[in-house]
Amino acid sequence: MALFKGLSLFQRLKHRSRALGRMGRALQLFVPMLVDVVRGRYRPVPWGAMAWMLLALVYLVSPLDLIPDFVMLIGLVDDVVVVGWLLTKVDRSLDSYRIWKEGGDIEQA
Numbered sequence: 001m002a003l004f005k006g007l008s009l010f011q012r013l014k015h016r017s018r019a020l021g022r023m024g025r026a027l028q029l030f031v032p033m034l035v036d037v038v039r040g041r042y043r044p045v046p047w048g049a050m051a052w053m054l055l056a057l058v059y060l061v062s063p064l065d066l067i068p069d070f071v072m073l074i075g076l077v078d079d080v081v082v083v084g085w086l087l088t089k090v091d092r093s094l095d096s097y098r099i100w101k102e103g104g105d106i107e108q109a
Contacts, residue, residue: 023084025098026053026091033097042100049093056086 030053036042059065060083067078 022091023087026087026094029094029098029101030090032101033094036097036101042097046093046097049090049097052086052089052093056083056090059083059086 030049033042033046033049037045060079065075065078066082067075
């Protein structure tokens, strides 16, 4: 029984590590994408990624939270969870830019 619980925990940790990887990739790729869009090197503009990132930034600095920050640890955890989820959305929205950046063939509009 404990083996199954450990396996389940391992699978959950593995899933979480993929989410953390996606968040890191989103943060590393967003600024270069923004520079390429502003300089006109990359089209079409990934509006979805920009909207998700803006929403993440607004949620992070907004005084309105799901759980107020004055509730010590739990208040900060909800910020991490919500912003992390939004950053995984940013990463998914940047898939076509990632392919373009790696030299892949993607149709430019």
